[in-house]
Amino acid sequence: MKTFFKTLAGAAALTAGLTASAAASAETTLIVGTWQPPGNPMNAIVWPTWAEWVEEATEGRVKVKIEQDVGHPKTYFQLVEDGVINAGWSYHGYGPGRFKLPVAVELPGLDVSAEAASVALWKVQQKYFADANEYEGLELLATLTHGPGQLHTIEPIEDLEDLKGKKIRIGGGVQTELAERMELTGVAAPGSKVYEMMQQGVIDGVMMPVTEQKSLRLHEVAPNLTLFPGGMYLGSFSMFIDPYFMEDLDPKDAEAIRRVSGEKLSALAGRAWDQADVEGLEAAKAAGVTIKQLGANDPITLEFRELIKGMDDAWIESVSDRDVDARAALDELRTIAREYEAQE
Incomplete structure (x- = not known):
């Protein structure tokens, strides 16, 4: 009889242990x-x-x-x-x-x-x-x-010539190609370092979305914000x-x-x-940042459009080793994005 009760007790303990284990692993x-x-x-x-x-x-x-x-x-x-x-x-x-x-x-x-x-x-x-x-x-x-990536700078920008030789932080990707075409001195650095770099005069500006006027407090160190129609890049x-x-x-x-x-x-x-971009723009306005909103026919916009010609083909060539229909993918991406935008 004692053996029987011991067996029951052991089984109960084992069951309880397995249940606890199952609960823990769940x-x-x-x-x-x-x-x-x-x-x-x-x-x-x-x-x-x-x-x-x-x-x-x-x-x-x-x-x-x-x-x-x-x-x-x-x-x-x-x-x-x-x-x-x-x-x-x-x-x-x-x-x-x-x-x-x-x-x-x-x-x-x-x-x-x-x-x-x-x-x-x-x-x-x-x-x-x-x-x-x-x-x-x-x-x-x-x-x-x-x-849309925009231009945050210490000094105002009147035309793209003003940017030549300027030290502008870039994050890689398309920004690298833009920096070369704009004849900037691209400075690679993580976004978290931008505030400090601008504050110390290590860089003259940065390409970033408007949200960073608030998120990174760029309104404190970049008193000039130039907004390109549709942005310079994503x-x-x-x-x-x-x-x-x-x-x-x-x-x-x-x-x-x-x-x-x-x-x-x-x-x-x-x-x-x-x-976040909406909030970033509000923060910039509240802080008194000088905001230059470029129009579709603004000379800087027209300069920029001329400068980016051929970038599609350059990207397609850059992925030639990937065995994908890059042109079809790019065309479809733009179609999907614009149709989605139209429905919003």
């Missing part, structure tokens, strides 16, 4: 690494919103923890590949030579919102670019762009996750994460950057 923490200041739209809106979506979609089985500044922005691709963090985001320009295809969306002349551009890039990535495996070692969660980014992390999840939770990512997440991210 909840997984997904570590997201991010950078940029807290007020940046990725940190203020995009990642926190996605975290809520993930937790709701997985019925609480996957909890998202967001970690700030786990490394230099250019290292985030590697940090996720190596499993140091489970997910992250970065700027494609920080991976020169690796991410050639997304640069299509950065080319001047698209003239749409970040939301429209982000959705278009996601769709074209899936249709045209996926087989090129530029994200090998990563699972893509979303593609996105910031709003900056492209991606959000990504460790595929091994996804493999280790219950398949229904991995699928739930995918459901709240993709085009839905791309649209959210672009929309957040668009709203």
Whole structure:
């Protein structure tokens, strides 16, 4: 009889242990690494919103923890590949030579919102670019762009000649090509260093979206803002996750994460950057920044349009090793983006 009760007690203890173990393993923490200041739209809106979506979609089985500044922005691709963090985001320009295809969306002349551009890039990535495996070692969660890149300078700009030889911070991607064509002295540096560099006179200006007038407080160090119609370029980014992390999840939770990512997440991210531009412009106005809004026929605009001729062909040539129909992809990207914009 004692043996019988011992057996029952042992079975009960084992069952309790297995139940506790199952409960513990049922909840997984997904570590997201991010950078940029807290007020940046990725940190203020995009990642926190996605975290809520993930937790709701997985019925609480996957909890998202967001970690700030786990490394230099250019290292985030590697940090996720190596499993140091489970997910992250970065700027494609920080991976020169690796991410050639997304640069299509950065080319001047698209003239749409970040939301429209982000959705278009996601769709074209899936249709045209996926087989090129530029994200090998990563699972893509979303593609996105910031709003139109504009010119923030210490001194006013009357024409493009004023920029020749000026030290302008560039972030890579299409900005590198623009700097060469404009005969600037391009200074490569992460966005987080721009305020300090301008404050110390290390650079004369920067190409960035208007949101940074508020997010990076550029209104304190860049008293002149020149707005080109449609912007000078767009900056492209991606959000990504460790595929091994996804493999280790219950398949229904991995699928739930995918459901709240993709085009839905791309649209959210672009929309957040668009709203941040509105707030950035308001901050610039409130701070007394001199804002030069260029018209379609302004001499600087016409100079710029002349200067960017041939950039489409240059990009198509640059991706000739990727075995994609680059021209068709670029044309479709622009069509999707403009149709999306028209429906907004």
